Amino acid sequence: MATMQQVADRAGVSIATVSFVVNGTKYVTPATTARVEAAMRELKFRGNLVARALASRRTRIIALLFPTVGNRFSPTTSEFFMSAAERASQRGYHLVLWPVDPAGEDLDDLVSGGLVDGVVLMEVRMDDPRVRKLSELDVPFTLIGRTRDSSDLPFVDIDFETTIEDSLDHLQGLGHRRFGLVLENLEGTPMAGYAPHLRVEDTFRRSVAARGAVGTVVYAGAGSEGGREAARALLDADPEVSGVLVMKDDSSAGLLVGLSAAGRRVPDDVSVLSIASSGTAGDQHHPRLTTMVAPGRELGERAADALIDQLDGASEGKPHFLLPCVLRPAESVAAAPTGATA
Amino acid sequence: MATMQQVADRAGVSIATVSFVVNGTKYVTPATTARVEAAMRELKFRGNLVARALASRRTRIIALLFPTVGNRFSPTTSEFFMSAAERASQRGYHLVLWPVDPAGEDLDDLVSGGLVDGVVLMEVRMDDPRVRKLSELDVPFTLIGRTRDSSDLPFVDIDFETTIEDSLDHLQGLGHRRFGLVLENLEGTPMAGYAPHLRVEDTFRRSVAARGAVGTVVYAGAGSEGGREAARALLDADPEVSGVLVMKDDSSAGLLVGLSAAGRRVPDDVSVLSIASSGTAGDQHHPRLTTMVAPGRELGERAADALIDQLDGASEGKPHFLLPCVLRPAESVAAAPTGATA
Incomplete structure (x- = not known):
């Protein structure tokens, strides 16, 4: 050209x-x-692209929709975005990050305006009004994430169920029998019903019960302060908790500090496993966090491919692609303290 | 429809x-x-937005251009983006994050295509080919950042010069006379010549000399490992360094660990001041980092305003808007150890 x-x-x-x-x-x-x-x-x-778009009804622009509320840009989000953008570029499309209202009120303008050929939706909730909107609007789309029932929708997502089972297997193999799970409290925010949290909590509770083990779930506030609170709440609920999963990058540091303030050494007394985080975020902590690394790059590429396949008519089906996180050992997980029992 | x-x-x-x-x-x-x-x-x-765009030659979409290389999405970047997007929305525009090649090769397509009314450029280098391209292309634009000579360009930026003077004033007021500066090494990458680094290093060197103090500049690799290396390099160059500025969020943790590994307590032996970071990123460290907080939200809004004023014909001039970082005290800065001399 x-x-x-x-x-x-x-x-x-x-x-x-x-x-x-x-x-x-x-x-x-x-x-x-x-x-x-x-x-x-x-x-x-x-x-002129606009003139051509009017003629062909194609702009070769696709939008990755991202909620305008709060500041949800994690290292993993960034991996989704950058890898999807690179993949789109390889296939002759341009992917842009498009802030949208979580309630989906502004989707009509974006989509019916004809400025984008299709959209990728991320940060999906269990009952997500944006997904209903997109289905009604008759625009090609793919999810990074899943609603409660996604059998009819094209999606790529982290396999949270397998990730939690693998995490508990790993800790149980090291002798742990008393588990904790720290999630972000989104109650009362537009992101309430965030699907990854609900899936993770559900799987955690079922799996801990099936193992005959003890499990405590704590919803923490945002940031470092939330992590400190989570440590206190966890130890209040179960002073002998020894294997803790945390799925909140910006609270991990506070969790470590809170455990230390309560006299718990990591990993000697309590093991901490970071869930669905990026490969390097855990290195910023002391001790370095053992992490179940989110397949952000691969899922970003798959999401771009799934949408572009639709646009190019290369696929008729609705791809359902799930990929679990992969264990990256570091310094925050060790054998359960001797004498630990459920 | x-x-x-x-x-x-x-x-x-x-x-x-x-x-x-x-x-x-x-x-x-x-x-x-x-x-x-x-x-x-x-x-x-x-x-039909596209039809309307063709008629009016306006789409009311503005693009925040972001480099496709590396993963440069920091908490401050995210603040720029989200606040600019909110401000644009208040003024009836839609701001999207648009990945572009740092060499500017793909700007023609974006701009001449008529899909966006104007652009905001960020992550600006001293001699930035994208700025030359935008000037030639006759498209309204505003910079978040500055080239070497920006007198003819509309920009908003962090006032790095004042920020560094204020930082050194603060440390000097606490008795520090031996300073260190940790920056990211971008040599050999497409982001070489990143303007904030060059301005910060230049101001640091001049100001330390004017104070009759001692200063060491270290360029660190990426991530936590880079921070650990920086600690070693700093202490090799000046074992008595006591006031360290770090401008790299993902290396701060490694710097703290590296100082600790070398037997230096923070802040008793060495004070660490995080530069141009977000208000809360420093809370994720132990000790919590004292931070010169980047005015990300205000600059994002100002950038959106500067561009939209151009688009709406509300301003003829080229706004030059500089805002320094503001000190947020926390736990990583204290008085210089007694006996410290330059």
């Missing part, structure tokens, strides 16, 4: 003049306009 | 009148406008 510079060179004009002709932003003499248009034709310069 | 004809029929007006209401191209009485809008609501008619 020719660039504007090549058109300018061919026509013997400045790049600004080409821009004026293409966008009609300034008067250009008919003779010069004709010369620029001839150069555009010869070089197959594709002209 | 309903057609304009259906809206016209429902409202009992001509199709031209519907068009005037939709596009605001001609005066329509309030009563008629209300009738047309009611019909549009009932029929879920939204007009």
Whole structure:
């Protein structure tokens, strides 16, 4: 595809003049306009994307929808975004991050406006009004995440169920029998009903019961302070808890500090396993956090592929793709303290 | 989706009148406008944004350009993005995050395509080819950041010069005379020449010299490991360093661990001051990092305003807006150890 510079060179004009002709932003003499248009034709310069979009009803732009509330940009979010954008680019699409209201009120404008060919939705809740909206709007879409019943929807997601089973297997193999789970409290926020939390909590409770073990679930406030509170709440509920899963990057540090303040050494007294975090986030802690690493890059690519396959007519089905997190050992998990019992 | 004809029929007006209401191209009485809008609501008619864009040459979409290389999404980046997006929304625009090649090769397509009305550029380098491209392309733009000479460009930026002077004043007031500065090593990457680093290093060197103090600059690798290396390199160069500035969120934890591994207590032996970070990132460390907090939210809003003022014809000038970071005391800075001398 020719660039504007090549058109300018061919026509013997400045790049600004080409821009004026293409966008009609300034008067250009008919003779010069004709010369620029001839150069555009010869070089197959594709002209104005908007005009072309109107003709073809395609812009080759896809939007990754991200909620406008709070500040939910974690290292894993960033991996989803960057890898999906790279994959889209390889396939001739441009992916942009598009902030939308969690209630879905502004989806109509975006989609019916024809500016994007399709959308990827992330940060999905169990009963997500945006998913209903997208289904009604008849626009190609794919989820990173799942609603309560996603059997009819195309999605890629972390396999949280397997991830939690694997996490508990790992800790149980090291002798742990008293487990804790720390999640972020989103009650009363627009992100209430965040599907990963509900799946993780549900799997944790069922699996701990099936193992005949003890489990405590704590919902923490945001940030480091929330992590400190979580440590106190966990130890209040079960002073002998020895294997703790935490799924909240910005609370992990507070959790470590809170455990230490309560006289618990990590990992000698309490093991801490970070869930669905990025590969390197855990290195920022002391001790470095053993992590079940989220497959952010692969899921981002798969999400882009799933949507673009739809757009290009390369697939008719609704892909359902689940991938569990993978254990990355570091310094925060060890054998249960001797004498620990359930 | 309903057609304009259906809206016209429902409202009992001509199709031209519907068009005037939709596009605001001609005066329509309030009563008629209300009738047309009611019909549009009932029929879920939204007009066609693309068609409207072609007619008006406006899409009311603005793009925040972000480099596709590496993973540079820090908490401060996220603040810029979210606050700029909110401000744009308040003013009737939609801001999207648009990944672009750092060399600027793909800017032509984005801009000449007419899909966005204007752009905000961030992660600016001293000699940034994207800025030259945007200037040539005749598209409204604003920078978050500055090139070497930005006197002719509209920008908002952190006042790094004042931030560094204030940081050194604060430490010097506590008796520190041997300073360190930790920056990320971007040599050989597409982000080489990253303007904030060069400004910070330059100001640091000049200011330390003017104070008759001792200063050591260390360029660290990425992540926690880079922070540990930085601690070793700093102490090798100046074993008595006591006041350290770090401008790299993901290396701060490693720096603390590295100092501790070398037998230095923070803040008793060495004070650590985090520069241009977000208000809460420092709370994730132990001790909590004293931080010169980046005015991310205000700069994001100012950037959106500066661009939208241009687009709406509300300003003719090129705003130059600088705001320093503000000290947020926490636990990592204290008086210099007694006996410390330059």
